[in-house]
Amino acid sequence: GAGVSQSPSNKVTEKGKDVELRCDPISGHTALYWYRQRLGQGLEFLIYFQGNSAPDKSGLPSDRFSAERTGESVSTLTIQRTQQEDSAVYLCASRPPGTGGRYGYTFGSGTRLTVV
Amino acid sequence: TQLLEQSPQFLSIQEGENLTVYCNSSSVFSSLQWYRQEPGEGPVLLVTVVTGGEVKKLKRLTFQFGDARKDSSLHITAAQPGDTGLYLCAGHGSSNTGKLIFGQGTTLQVKP
Numbered sequence: 001g002a003g004v005s006q007s008p009s010n011k012v013t014e015k016g017k018d019v020e021l022r023c024d025p026i027s028g029h030t031a032l033y034w035y036r037q038r039l040g041q042g043l044e045f046l047i048y049f050q051g052n053s054a055p056d057k058s059g060l061p062s063d064r065f066s067a068e069r070t071g072e073s074v075s076t077l078t079i080q081r082t083q084q085e086d087s088a089v090y091l092c093a094s095r096p097p098g099t100g101g102r103y104g105y106t107f108g109s110g111t112r113l114t115v116v
Numbered sequence: 117t118q119l120l121e122q123s124p125q126f127l128s129i130q131e132g133e134n135l136t137v138y139c140n141s142s143s144v145f146s147s148l149q150w151y152r153q154e155p156g157e158g159p160v161l162l163v164t165v166v167t168g169g170e171v172k173k174l175k176r177l178t179f180q181f182g183d184a185r186k187d188s189s190l191h192i193t194a195a196q197p198g199d200t201g202l203y204l205c206a207g208h209g210s211s212n213t214g215k216l217i218f219g220q221g222t223t224l225q226v227k228p
Contacts (some may be wrong), residue, residue, distance in 0.1 A: 004158070033215070042122075042204055042220040043159070056215060091158050104149055105216065107158025 002026075006092050006108035013082055013115055021077045021111045025094030033093045033105065034067055034077050043091060049075060051097075082115045089113070118143040120205055120219035128225040129195055137190045137222045139205035146208045148181055148188045149216070153202040195226045 005024040013019050025032050030051045035043040045059035049069040060066070064083075069075040079086055089112050093105035123138045139148070147166040151159035163172050165181035165188065172179045176199075178191040188205055202223050206216040 035218070040202070040221070040223060043206075043216075043218040045215055045217065048215050093158070104151075104161030104164060105159075107160070109156065109158050 004092055004094055004106050004108035006090075006111050008111060009109065010112045011114070013113070015084060015115055016081055018078065018080045019082055019113065021079075021090050021092075021113070023075045023077070023092030023108060025073070025075070025092070026106055028072075028096065029094035029106070030072050030097040031095045032069055032075050033095075034075070035091045035093065037089045037091055037110070039088075046077070046090075079113075082113075084115045087113055087115045118145070118207070118217050120207055120217055122203075122205055122219035122222050124222060125220065126223050126225075128227065131197060131226055131228050132194050133226075135192050135195060135224070137192075137203055137205075137224075138187070139189065139219050140187045141207065142186065144185050146185070148185075148205060148207045150179055150188070150190055151204040151206060153204060153221075159202075159204055192224075195224075197226045197228050200224055200226050 007022045011019055032049045034046040036046055037043050047060055047067045048056040064080045067077045089110040091107055091110045093107045095103045095105050121140050129135055147164055149164045150162045152162055153159040163174055163179045165179055168183045168185045170181045176193045180189050192199055202221045204221045205219045
């Protein structure tokens with residue numbers, strides 16, 4: 001597709017349930033990022049995939065959070081035993097190969113997660 | 117840990133006024149980007165600055181990267197209601213790992 005696609009766009013879940021969020025990056029973009037954004041705030045880095053390298057998981061807030069990526073395509077972010085503080089918009093972004101500093105990220109529209 | 121501090125956090129102005137948003141850090145960044153985000157959408161890249169002292173213009177928006185590459189500013193001339201949104205600065209660390217660090221954002225409201 002032309003852009004980064006995320007699904008679902010909205011998810012309401014009960015506290016304690018597991019959720020899975022999906023991201024389809026732009027074809028050919030080797031780097032993929034997950035960020036979390038609380039209402040009216042900046043973006044909090046979660047995890048970064050670059051090609052076949054080991055992912056940078058340094059931003060994952062707890063072991064309830066995990067993410068996978070299949071090759072250079074789809075990624076899923078899984079949150080186990082959701083808590084109310086997990087409520088936020090989860091944004092995925094991808095960028096072309098090359099020096100990271102000179103390329104902007106293309107973001108999806110995000111998944112708005114509400115834990116009740 | 118590299119941090120970016122944006123100021124002000126909120127700005128509400130009348131159409132036609134000028135404004136400046138600041139993005140500051142104690143750390144050096146190899147490059148810095150500015151994004152604009154509208155409700156329900158992801159951030160959209162406005163500009164990338166990579167050289168200390170660099171100035172870039174995008175219509176009524178002027179972006180500057182500090183000489184020491186620790187800070188940046190966004191100046192909007194004659195703001196329009198269509199400029200309303202969340203403005204985010206984001207930087208790549210000196211190690212250029214590819215991971216962008218974002219400021220907390222500046223919410224701009226331009227009233228007609």
